[in-house]
Amino acid sequence: MNSIMLMLSDANTQWVLVGTLLLGLASGVLGSFALLRKQSLIGDAVAHAALPGICIAFLLTGERSLIVLLIGATITGLLSAYCIQYIVSSTIIKEDTAICLILSVFFGFGIVLLTKVQQLPSGNKSGLDAFIFGQAASIVGSDVKVMAGAAAILVFITAILFKEFKVITFDPEFAKGLGLPIGFLNFLFISLLVGVVVVGIQAVGVILMAALLITPAIAARYWTNSLSKMIVISGMFGAFSGVVGTMISALGQGLPTGPFIVVTATAIFVISMLFAPERGIIAKKIKQKIYYKQLNEAGTKGRVS
Amino acid sequence: MSYEAWILIIGSMAGITCGVVGCFLILRKLSMLADAISHTVLLGIVLAFLISQSMNGLYMLIGAAAVGLLTAVFVQLLHSSGIQEDASIGVVFTFLFAIGVILITIFADNVHLDVDHALMGEIAFVPFDLVQIGFLPPLPKAFLMLASVLIINLVIIVLFYKEFKITSFDPQMAAAIGIPVLLIHYLLMGMVSITTVASFDSVGAILVVAMLIAPGASAYLLTNKLSVMLLLSAVFGVIAAVVGYYAASYIDASISGCMAMMNGIIFLLVFLFSPSKGILSKRLPQKKLHEQIGK
Numbered sequence: 089m090n091s092i093m094l095m096l097s098d099a100n101t102q103w104v105l106v107g108t109l110l111l112g113l114a115s116g117v118l119g120s121f122a123l124l125r126k127q128s129l130i131g132d133a134v135a136h137a138a139l140p141g142i143c144i145a146f147l148l149t150g151e152r153s154l155i156v157l158l159i160g161a162t163i164t165g166l167l168s169a170y171c172i173q174y175i176v177s178s179t180i181i182k183e184d185t186a187i188c189l190i191l192s193v194f195f196g197f198g199i200v201l202l203t204k205v206q207q208l209p210s211g212n213k214s215g216l217d218a219f220i221f222g223q224a225a226s227i228v229g230s231d232v233k234v235m236a237g238a239a240a241i242l243v244f245i246t247a248i249l250f251k252e253f254k255v256i257t258f259d260p261e262f263a264k265g266l267g268l269p270i271g272f273l274n275f276l277f278i279s280l281l282v283g284v285v286v287v288g289i290q291a292v293g294v295i296l297m298a299a300l301l302i303t304p305a306i307a308a309r310y311w312t313n314s315l316s317k318m319i320v321i322s323g324m325f326g327a328f329s330g331v332v333g334t335m336i337s338a339l340g341q342g343l344p345t346g347p348f349i350v351v352t353a354t355a356i357f358v359i360s361m362l363f364a365p366e367r368g369i370i371a372k373k374i375k376q377k378i379y380y381k382q383l384n385e386a387g388t389k390g391r392v393s
Numbered sequence: 394m395s396y397e398a399w400i401l402i403i404g405s406m407a408g409i410t411c412g413v414v415g416c417f418l419i420l421r422k423l424s425m426l427a428d429a430i431s432h433t434v435l436l437g438i439v440l441a442f443l444i445s446q447s448m449n450g451l452y453m454l455i456g457a458a459a460v461g462l463l464t465a466v467f468v469q470l471l472h473s474s475g476i477q478e479d480a481s482i483g484v485v486f487t488f489l490f491a492i493g494v495i496l497i498t499i500f501a502d503n504v505h506l507d508v509d510h511a512l513m514g515e516i517a518f519v520p521f522d523l524v525q526i527g528f529l530p531p532l533p534k535a536f537l538m539l540a541s542v543l544i545i546n547l548v549i550i551v552l553f554y555k556e557f558k559i560t561s562f563d564p565q566m567a568a569a570i571g572i573p574v575l576l577i578h579y580l581l582m583g584m585v586s587i588t589t590v591a592s593f594d595s596v597g598a599i600l601v602v603a604m605l606i607a608p609g610a611s612a613y614l615l616t617n618k619l620s621v622m623l624l625l626s627a628v629f630g631v632i633a634a635v636v637g638y639y640a641a642s643y644i645d646a647s648i649s650g651c652m653a654m655m656n657g658i659i660f661l662l663v664f665l666f667s668p669s670k671g672i673l674s675k676r677l678p679q680k681k682l683h684e685q686i687g688k
Binding site for chain 1: 432483487488490492606614649653657670672
């Protein structure tokens, strides 16, 4: 307990916690939409595809400035999302295969570039490997400002366009009828998704970033049927996982942050799956039992009379 | 045999095994499950190491096959409890992979098993890791693993070719004529798991996805016949491995990364120039038609 208090009083840790909290919030919110639109795994591909972008940005500028790296990541991330959609729309290849293909090829390219970066005299200290699994300890005050600003903008845009996103998610035909610019909104949504993935990779890492989009959202789905409530709950779950995961990883030396955030989020998911009222497994079992009991009683009564 | 020849042989064998298994994954829309398994295999390898305290290939194969099957079962469980499939895959593989990474950083920090190695593989060191069996000359461990997995896979595919074909294209009919669809499904998942482990040492857990999916996807754009697709996929796997190796030694970068990139380039070429399904070959007749209409 003492060590936790000590850790919390450290200024850098406070920064990191604020960063992962905002990140969890933003990814929970956007993840809800991604889940309902069945685009969660595109987030996975985008996260992997961010690696070559980060390396290219580093190779071109030669410095480890977070904004530059994030711009690089955003470009390759968007490119990967575009490639997936182009392959799906123009060939017989299905979406899952296209996602897998783009994900692994971009990641392979990223690994090639990463080996080149590590051969540079400045490359060894660049800490780019931290992007693979996330190392929240490497986040400093100025990084948090970038992360927090970006996360706030993402949540703000989603809040403004909530109604539009809701319509194109549940009833694209109706949205077309309303005259909404569907192509633009889809593009905007993918861009927001890329944005949150890119902001998150420093803390969670490229491989596990998908979990932060999927797990809090699917956990939130157990507690409500209303989209707005689901988004709020999912954002809270995401923020909670971010904070708890960061704290656990800060307790030990050199523990990566991403995996602990993922494990925390999965724990929330399992709890939700079991104990949520109405949709949870236990609640369903109890309901079933009551129903069978009523059925049995009705049956025996019927036989008696 | 020379150092270079071993790398080329091992890379090509990984290309063939992955390419052949990958075709079925693409046809059955199971690519993402393969991606998931290639991640979770890491947990199986770590657990096998922690339990047996050795880097014995056989234990690793068993551990990986077990966790790979477990992944498939978990995904199936979540899916049947009402969660959409992509989300079930996402939840399961990120969780199991996270556990694997945590275990590696806590327990296996100073052994041969490290995270970078697991992700990227290190085919460059594979020819030095030799074992001797019976009267044979010392052979690289990775070669023996890949050779046995390749033989196992080929035997399974030849034996159950018809079953695999029918369940891939028409699962309802397969079930109707009495083929154990579920068994075939888990058989395939088992094959994916052991293929992943065997290739793990050479190309790494993540890049094996490129070797599984890309050659099959390229072949899929060139033919409508399963047997031709399997053959083409294996050929593409070998080409990517060989060209990838030379590209890597030319630019002095990660070999497995370059192999994955070559797979991507082959796909891009096929995607553009495939005679029947390529982008350009579709455009040309369109243009001609427009010209004719113009006249």
